[in-house]
Structure formats: structure tokens, C-alpha cells
Amino acid sequence: MAPIKIGYWDIRGLAEPIRMLLKHLNIEFEEKRYGFGNESEASFPNLDEWLAEKFTLGLDFPNLPYLIDGDFKMTESVAILKRLARANGMIATTEPALSYSEMIEAMIIDIRNRLINVVYAENLGTPEEFEQKLVALREPLETSLGQLEAFFQKHGSQWVAGNQLTYVDFMAYEYLDWYRVFAKSTPIFEKLPKVSDYMKRFEELPSLKEYIASDEHRSVGCLSPFARIGHRWVKE
Numbered sequence: 001m002a003p004i005k006i007g008y009w010d011i012r013g014l015a016e017p018i019r020m021l022l023k024h025l026n027i028e029f030e031e032k033r034y035g036f037g038n039e040s041e042a043s044f045p046n047l048d049e050w051l052a053e054k055f056t057l058g059l060d061f062p063n064l065p066y067l068i069d070g071d072f073k074m075t076e077s078v079a080i081l082k083r084l085a086r087a088n089g090m091i092a093t094t095e096p097a098l099s100y101s102e103m104i105e106a107m108i109i110d111i112r113n114r115l116i117n118v119v120y121a122e123n124l125g126t127p128e129e130f131e132q133k134l135v136a137l138r139e140p141l142e143t144s145l146g147q148l149e150a151f152f153q154k155h156g157s158q159w160v161a162g163n164q165l166t167y168v169d170f171m172a173y174e175y176l177d178w179y180r181v182f183a184k185s186t187p188i189f190e191k192l193p194k195v196s197d198y199m200k201r202f203e204e205l206p207s208l209k210e211y212i213a214s215d216e217h218r219s220v221g222c223l224s225p226f227a228r229i230g231h232r233w234v235k236e
């Protein structure tokens with residue numbers, strides 16, 4: 001049987017939790033990574049490579065990322081993660097773990113979107129104004145991370161669903177990791193021992209340790225070149 005195919009831009013973005021989950025599960029998969037054109041041309045960045053295929057793939061809701069598994073095709077990053085998680089024991093099945101992990105899933109998406117809304121905003125303002133908007137992200141981030149720290153403290157859990165690693169951890173790790181680039185040299189997790197341990201625990205997973213340390217993961221931008229920052233980024 002042909003391996004699962006994942007289509008996405010040639011960035012980490014919304015596909016990285018899916019890629020990491022597949023690697024963790026040791027599931028063979030093929031990737032179609034769409035480029036943004038030639039960086040030396042005035043038309044860069046452009047969507048041409050993706051747009052040439054977008055409506056030819058038989059997707060009900062054409063978008064990126066997509067998953068093609070034989071005749072089965074779908075989009076929506078979280079739905080793709082959940083399909084893979086359900087099939088491979090990577091989703092909580094008991095209460096309250098399921099409710100807690102779904103709560104954190106939604107909270108992590110909110111944290112991620114606050115950043116996305118700033119860096120992809122149509123009116124980015126002057127570099128100074130943009131810098132101020134990035135600084136303004138710190139307060140809500142610190143509040144959310146402080147709450148996550150307290151959650152781990154209160155529940156004594158290793159992962160968001162207790163002691164079971166689930167697909168939500170793949171989202172949480174990736175989207176919290178994006179903030180390391182935007183925080184520049186100012187540490188964001190160091191004051192939070194539980195959250196720091198959580199990030200480290202994920203990075204140390206034997207299934208992912210090598211990948212997370214590799215250039216394949218570290219040197220690829222988190223975001224597309226349409227974002228003011230986050231496209232060209234090498235993790236320190």
C-alpha cells in the first residue's frame with residue numbers, strides 16, 4: 001500500500017506537529033512540500049506551485065496541510081492529527097484526561113494565533129511599531145504559560161493528558177517553541193520549571209530527539225515568507 005502523503009509548504013507551520021507525530025509513530029510517509037518561488041525574483045513569495053495543484057487533488061476543502069491515504073483525502077491540521085491519533089492510541093480515552101487535553105489544545109491554538117495575527121497582519125506598521133506589538137505579546141503569553149505551569153503543578157502530570165503522550169503534546173511543543181524565536185534572547189520558559197521540563201521531556205523523546213536536533217527541523221522556518229519574521233530562522 002502506498003504510504004500516507006502529507007502536503008504543505010516547505011516550512012514547519014501547521015504541518016510540523018503532524019510530521020512529528022508520524023515520525024514518533026514510525027509511520028512511513030511521503031511529503032509534498034510546496035515552495036514560494038525563486039527568492040531572487042520580484043514575484044517572490046508566490047503561491048503558484050500550490051495553486052497549480054490546489055483544485056486538482058480531489059480535496060473537499062482544498063487547503064494546506066492535506067493528508068492523502070489511499071482513496072481517503074482530508075485537510076484541517078487538527079482533524080488530521082486526531083485521525084492519526086485515534087488510529088494509533090495517541091488520544092486520551094478517559095475522563096478527565098480527554099477534557100483537560102482538549103481544553104489545552106484550544107488554549108494552545110489561542111496562544112499560537114495571537115502570534116500569527118501580529119506577524120501576518122496586513123498593516124505591520126513601522127519596524128518600531130511592529131517591535132512594540134511583539135513586546136505586547138509577552139504579557140498574555142506569560143499569563144497563559146503561568147497557568148500552564150500551575151496546571152502541571154496541580155495535576156502532577158507529565159503530559160497534558162496526564163501520563164499519556166497524546167497528539168495535543170505535539171501541538172503544544174511546536175507552537176510554544178515558535179515563541180522562542182520571537183522572544184529573542186529574553187528567556188520565556190526558564191522561570192517556569194514545569195513548562196521547561198515539559199518542553200525538554202518532549203525534545204528528549206527517543207523517537208524524536210534526533211529529528212528535533214536535526215537541520216531538517218531546526219533550520220526550516222516556522223512561518224511563511226509572508227510573515228514579517230519567522231521564515232528564515234535557525235534555532236539557537
Ligand SMILES: N[C@@H](CCC(=O)N[C@@H](CS)C(=O)NCC(=O)O)C(=O)O
Nearest residue numbers: 013014062063064065075076077078
Ligand atoms: N484551519 C486550517 C488552516 C489552514 C491554513 O490556513 N493554511 C495556510 C497555511 S498555514 C495556507 O496557506 N493554505 C493554503 C490555501 O489557503 O490555499 C488548518 O488548521 O489546517
